[in-house]
Amino acid sequence: MQKDMLLGSEAIAEGVKLARPKIIPAYPITPQTHIIEVLSEMTAKGELDATFIRVESELSAAAAAMGASQAGVRTFTATSSHGLALMHEVLHWIVGARLPVVLVNANRAIGSPWNIWTDQTDSMTQRDLGWLQVYCETAQEALDTILQAFYIAEKIQLPFMVMIDGFILSHTLEEVLIPSQDEADEFLPPYKPEYFLDTNNPMSFGAAAKGDIFYMLRKSIEETMEGSFDYIDEAHKRFEKIFKRKYGLIDTYLLDDAEIVFVVAGALAGTTKVAIDTLRKNNVKAGLLKIRYFRPFPKKEIVDALKGDKKVVVFNKALSFGSSGQITQEIKEAFYYEDKKPVLYDYILSLGGKEVFVENIVDLANNLDNLDKFKILWRE
Helix, strand or coil, X not given: CEEEEXXXXXXXXXXXXXXXXXXXXXXXXXXXXXXXXXXXXXHXXXXXXXXXXXXXXXXXXXHHHHHHHHCCCCEEEEECCHHHHHHHHHHHHHHHCCCCCEEEEEECCCCCCCCCCCCCHHHHXXXXXXXXXXXXXXXXXXXXXXXXXXXXXXXXXXXXXXXXXXXXXXXXXXXXXXXXXXXHHHHCCCCCCCCCCCCCCCCCCCCCCCHHHHHHHHHHHHHXXXXXXXXXXXXXXXXXXXHCCCCXXXXXXXXXXXXXXXXXXXXXXXXXXXXXXXXXXCXXXXXXXXXXXXXXXXXXXXXXXHCCCCEEEEXXXXXXXXXXXXXXXXXXXXXXXXXXXXXXXXXXXXXXXXXXXXXXXXXXXXXXXXXXXXXXXXXX
């Protein structure tokens, strides 16, 4: 295993290289561009035995990924923000065709007004498609999640979306352990699809289905998503055995005795941990619950982690206008049938890259009793 200093984008490209995809269709968009630049160089130099397709738009990238995956090859693409929005129609088709495409989205605000900085609106608006979604805190986690994503997606035949915070993670240097190709191959075997389009073995293929069939197909997607926890757990155990790094559906920090819990998804977890350390020094029992998997949503794990007499502050970097932050919605739903529920604070922050500092989180914790838990809270 090699150690190197890499940008988050470069770490992802290394993870993709280790996964040995055969087709990479992609279109550049800030802040995702580094990922596909590095992958295009790898293919041009022969370091990665893959075809890099230079498409004319993100819609074309998604369509090419769908076609390649239907033909039975491992496929990767990446995008961000308006690029993900442009892919939206085809993302539906990829799910319906049960194709294990892996996509990295560098989270970035969606206009208007124009903004290139990070929040999670772009991926949260895709949450109901049927793609698995994981939010990464570090470059190491992002690299490792790429391998896990291909393994899980190909086991359950559903696509997988890996999120990194634009600029905060994509453009930050970090010390990363890069697995050897032999280790990666041990974890991720060659892709051998049971079903694929084969011009040498013609068969009927149609895009239309009557209501009863369409309904059952959608039911099967939900059943697969609900049943994917076993495959995710298998992947995590397999990964830990080979690479000695442990992952879960959620991660926690100083949670056992916490009276105030911050719920976070993505790179903001790092800042929040520093704030928690500061609060602990001042005898405030704070802790962290980091959500890795947003789809499927790990209700049981979250309920078990947050049960008890806790004040739970949910940090949302996206908002469903007229309702609440999407992560808050999911946690409320998870606790609906529970007799004892924590006090939830729905907190919206960092939209459009608005900065969040340690002192902001510390001040929030110290003033929590003065805040209205029934209203959306805004980071002014």
